[in-house]
Amino acid sequence: MKVEIIVTLKNGVLDPQGKAIQQTLNGMNFSEAKDVRQGKYFNIEIDIEDEKKAKLKAEEMCKKLLANLVIEDYKIL
Amino acid sequence: MKSSVIIFPGSNCDRDIDVALRKFGFKNQMVWHNETKMPKSDLIVLPGGFSYGDYLRCGCIASKSKIIKSIIDYASSGGLIIGICNGFQILLETGLLTGALLTNKYLKFICKNVFVKVNNSENKYFKNIKKNVLELHIAHNDGNYFCTDNELKSLEDNNQVAASYCNNNGEIDEENNPNGSIKNIAGIFNKKKNIVGMMPHPERVIEKNLSSKDGSYFFENLLNNMN
Numbered sequence: 001m002k003v004e005i006i007v008t009l010k011n012g013v014l015d016p017q018g019k020a021i022q023q024t025l026n027g028m029n030f031s032e033a034k035d036v037r038q039g040k041y042f043n044i045e046i047d048i049e050d051e052k053k054a055k056l057k058a059e060e061m062c063k064k065l066l067a068n069l070v071i072e073d074y075k076i077l
Numbered sequence: 078m079k080s081s082v083i084i085f086p087g088s089n090c091d092r093d094i095d096v097a098l099r100k101f102g103f104k105n106q107m108v109w110h111n112e113t114k115m116p117k118s119d120l121i122v123l124p125g126g127f128s129y130g131d132y133l134r135c136g137c138i139a140s141k142s143k144i145i146k147s148i149i150d151y152a153s154s155g156g157l158i159i160g161i162c163n164g165f166q167i168l169l170e171t172g173l174l175t176g177a178l179l180t181n182k183y184l185k186f187i188c189k190n191v192f193v194k195v196n197n198s199e200n201k202y203f204k205n206i207k208k209n210v211l212e213l214h215i216a217h218n219d220g221n222y223f224c225t226d227n228e229l230k231s232l233e234d235n236n237q238v239a240a241s242y243c244n245n246n247g248e249i250d251e252e253n254n255p256n257g258s259i260k261n262i263a264g265i266f267n268k269k270k271n272i273v274g275m276m277p278h279p280e281r282v283i284e285k286n287l288s289s290k291d292g293s294y295f296f297e298n299l300l301n302n303m304n
Contacts, residue, residue, distance in 0.1 A: 009179075014221075014223075016180055016183070016257075017184065065137070066133070068134055068170070070169075070177040070223075071177045071179065071223060
């Protein structure tokens with residue numbers, strides 16, 4: 001089954017790219033954009049039928065490779 | 078003394094460090110990342126560059142290379158390891174050093190000479206070094222050192238901050254922090270001080286006509302301390 005994962009910098013970790021995007025949005029008259037955090041999106045085809053087991057495997061992938069837990073959080077959608 | 082430089086796909090300072098190590102008397106060999114066993118070495122260097130094109134996170138893919146297990150074994154037996162720039166990023170991703178390197182605070186690739194102050198001389202790398210403020214070169218996009226408050230306290234309590242960005246008088250302040258690193262940190266040790274990771278490149282400044290020769294003090298001194 002397909003598993004979708006989002007990795008973002010933890011709250012409190014400076015995200016200069018998110019900040020630059022926010023400032024650009026503000027400059028384009030999107031004054032509503034108060035805070036932007038940029039992240040990464042992964043779409044992984046996992047060769048396991050059972051959803052629960054596939055997500056457990058995805059979690060292992062996040063911890064071991066996809067996210068650096070010192071600075072990043074992951075979310076399995 | 079035998080040194081080994083590990084080459085990853087995308088390393089680009091491997092030849093520079095090879096030249097520097099030989100110049101100061103090391104018998105250097107190059108080791109490809111796909112090897113599983115380290116040849117006998119008194120020093121391992123993980124060079125600068127852009128291993129695997131900085132995909133996913135800088136140094137992350139390289140930290141899963143076949144050779145890494147053998148490097149971790151070597152590290153746990155007390156062997157000396159230097160990680161420079163991308164090599165520092167790889168050491169952090171392997172977990173041999175604490176923390177992470179984020180994108181530079183002002184989102185710019187920085188390529189210039191900087192001054193760093195040596196904070197701790199009780200180790201093989203900096204003991205008896207001629208100068209404690211060195212002019213070295215940096216060239217990176219992701220050199221903004223980050224760690225948690227607890228990790229920082231532990232680094233400071235154990236004297237693990239190796240070098241900090243400063244001015245030519247050794248004053249450490251925000252004005253002389255090129256990339257936003259916590260406490261101007263330019264390099265750190267592991268607890269045992271056999272591993273050092275640093276963003277500046279000593280191998281790029283080993284002769285006067287390369288804009289500074291302060292890198293030569295680092296290599297000369299290291300070799301003296303190892304003999």
